[in-house]
Amino acid sequence: MNITAFMNLMVILVPFLLITAVFTRMTILELNLPPASSSSNETKQELQLEVTIRKDALEVGDRHSGLIKRIDNVKGYDYKTLSEVMKQIKSRFPDKLNATILSEPDTSxxxxVQVMDAVRVAEIVQAGSVTRAELFPDVSIGDAPVHGKEKSP
Structure with a gap:
């Protein structure tokens, strides 16, 4: 049996397929669960940054002092404004590394992922080039508290 023609085909085909193959790169992001409750030795002065994803807005706040900024959802979430708010908070608390993202159950x-990216890193344009600056890389994810519903007796 003459397999010379088949071997010639394989010699050409295998390198061609290896060169044109697309290799996927998977990125894994380590996430933490938010703490169950505040410890008694924790100071109330420390910022506990929370970003809550609601249907109608993104809410940036501190667990202790309340709402810092509400970014309304007009025609989709405004991730650029969220990133700017995160930059402002980072400038006031440069040593802070963690943040909690709370989302409603029907959040896509x-x-x-877009909110996590806006909280973790910011793109800064310097001298015509775009660089990525670290904001709050330690992200925790949890469920958002029920908004606007009060229990009646």
């Missing part, structure tokens, strides 16, 4: 995966 894409929205959650």
């Amino acid at each position: 995966y894409d929205v959650l």
